[in-house]
Amino acid sequence: xxxFDKVNVKQEARIELHDVLGLTGAEISINTLPxxxxxxxxxxxxxxxxxxxxxxxxxxxxxxxEKIEVSNGDWLRLSPNAxxxxxxxxxxxxxxxxxxxxxGSLEGYTMSDAIV
Amino acid sequence: xxxFDKVNVKQEARIELHDVLGLTGAEISINTLPxxxxxxxxxxxxxxxxxxxxxxxxxxxxxxxEKIEVSNGDWLRLSPNAxxxxxxxxxxxxxxxxxxxxxGSLEGYTMSDAIV
Numbered sequence: 001x002x003x004f005d006k007v008n009v010k011q012e013a014r015i016e017l018h019d020v021l022g023l024t025g026a027e028i029s030i031n032t033l034p035x036x037x038x039x040x041x042x043x044x045x046x047x048x049x050x051x052x053x054x055x056x057x058x059x060x061x062x063x064x065x066e067k068i069e070v071s072n073g074d075w076l077r078l079s080p081n082a083x084x085x086x087x088x089x090x091x092x093x094x095x096x097x098x099x100x101x102x103x104g105s106l107e108g109y110t111m112s113d114a115i116v
Numbered sequence: 117x118x119x120f121d122k123v124n125v126k127q128e129a130r131i132e133l134h135d136v137l138g139l140t141g142a143e144i145s146i147n148t149l150p151x152x153x154x155x156x157x158x159x160x161x162x163x164x165x166x167x168x169x170x171x172x173x174x175x176x177x178x179x180x181x182e183k184i185e186v187s188n189g190d191w192l193r194l195s196p197n198a199x200x201x202x203x204x205x206x207x208x209x210x211x212x213x214x215x216x217x218x219x220g221s222l223e224g225y226t227m228s229d230a231i232v
Contacts, residue, residue, distance in 0.1 A: 003198040004179050009189045017167075018225065021193040025165045025217030026142065027225040028191075044231045046224065049141045051133075053213070055171070063120050073125045075144075077137040082119040097169070097213075100229070101141030105221035109134065109143040109164060113216070116159045 027100040033059065033088035045080040051099040052076040052086075059094035060087045070094075079103070143216040149175065149204035161196040167215040168192040168202075175210035176203045186210075195219070 005021045009030050018027040033039070042062075052061070058071035062085045063078065070076070070086075078084055080103055088094035107113075121137045125146050134143040149155070158178075168177070174187035178201045179194065186192070186202075194200055196219055204210035223229075 003195045004184075005193045006184060006186075007191050008187075009191060016226070017191055017193075018222075021167070021191060023165070023167065023193055023222070024219050025221045026167065026215065027222065028167065028215075041232050046229050046231060048222075048225060048229045049139070051137070051139065051142060051144065068120075068122060070122075071124075075123050075125060075133055075137060077121045077133075077139055079119045099142065099144075099215060100222070100225050101217050102221050102223055103140050105141045105218050106134075106139070106143065106164075106216070107218060108162065109216050110132070113162050113164045114159045115162060116157050 025101065025105070029098045030055075031096055031098060033086065033094045035088055035093050036090050038087040039085055042083050042085045044083050045100070047080055047102055048100040049080060049103040050078045050084075051101070052078070053097040053099075054094065055097060056095040057092040058089045059092070060089070061085075062087065070096075141217065141221070145214045146171075147212055147214060149202065149210045151204055151209050152206050154203040155201055158199050158201045160199050161216070163196055163218055164216040165196060165219040166194045166200075167217070168194070169213040169215075170210065171213060172211040173208040174205045175208070176205070177201075178203065
């Protein structure tokens with residue numbers, strides 16, 4: 001496998017990077033919910049931790065029935081079994097990243113995994 | 117452990133989210149290199165795949181000696197052994213995310229891991 005891959009993400013409703021970049025440790029999607037829209041279902045996961053980052057706009061994350069206001073610069077970690085649904089605000093689109101990784105899979109990182 | 121954690125990332129040179137959010141499957145940093153600056157060393161990894169996303173600005177990723185121009189919206193996957201160094205352009209700061217995950221650690225994802 002090539003040592004790296006690159007893609008440029010244009011404005012689109014949703015793109016999934018796993019196959020585009022040949023990812024092996026994560027799936028990553030970049031998503032835009034139009035103003036007033038929501039992900040159309042509540043979901044949780046079997047074994048994946050999810051990390052969400054809000055890039056633009058604002059909205060609400062409903063997590064286990066709790067409403068969390070989110071906006072640009074917010075990062076969230078969700079345990080696999082958290083029941084989640086994302087909503088854009090009525091007047092602003094919500095652009096966000098969703099990163100799926102296997103819970104507990106990270107061993108060393110940064111200085112303990114780096115070779116400088 | 118709580119089912120979720122949230123943090124808002126303000127403009128800063130670098131923040132690491134592993135401990136802030138209690139991540140178990142990834143380390144994620146958000147970084148800003150001022151115009152003309154670079155990460156001060158070349159590095160690779162023992163077992164972590166890295167995924168970079170450019171949020172703002174432009175610069176150069178030097179990967180195994182190859183210069184790759186990067187700008188807003190670019191996503192890169194790097195194999196652990198790729199030798200890498202990032203440079204902001206001379207006149208524009210480079211703001212980017214770096215995601216570390218264990219290579220080969222992802223099993224199911226999206227529909228095969230979701231409970232809807």
